[in-house]
Amino acid sequence: MASALLSVFMGQLYDICGRKTIITVNLIVVTLLLSTVCFTSPSLYALGANRMVFSISTHFLINNPCIPDYVKQDSRGKAVVLQMAGMIGGEFLAMTILFRFMANISPYISFAIAGLIVLILTVAIFFFVREPAKK
Numbered sequence: 001m002a003s004a005l006l007s008v009f010m011g012q013l014y015d016i017c018g019r020k021t022i023i024t025v026n027l028i029v030v031t032l033l034l035s036t037v038c039f040t041s042p043s044l045y046a047l048g049a050n051r052m053v054f055s056i057s058t059h060f061l062i063n064n065p066c067i068p069d070y071v072k073q074d075s076r077g078k079a080v081v082l083q084m085a086g087m088i089g090g091e092f093l094a095m096t097i098l099f100r101f102m103a104n105i106s107p108y109i110s111f112a113i114a115g116l117i118v119l120i121l122t123v124a125i126f127f128f129v130r131e132p133a134k135k
Helices: 002-017 019-040 044-062 066-070 073-101 107-128
Strands: none
Touching: 002 019, 002 044, 019 044, 019 107, 066 073
């Protein structure tokens, strides 16, 4: 519900604050929440709050305006397909390799490792994302 309400304002926030800022902040939030999700137990309210903020942050990341900003109009369909293939590929790798690797590890450590992976990607993305040229 919160994600749907925020969707109306996401484009404006990206325009006001900039792509790099919004993407970096939301990736840091995802890293922190992913790394600390195990510490919300046994509070269902803490887990719910963690998941709600996590969902809003990932919603900001998934629905970013980068494809319209950086990809030529005639190639946008291919870019969307590549984005979706990357998301599906990431889910597949997480389910087949990452989960099996972490099956015998403490949940606290496994979520910390997942958070570390997102943090490494955050640093890489910070250096690759550029603000679009003003029109």
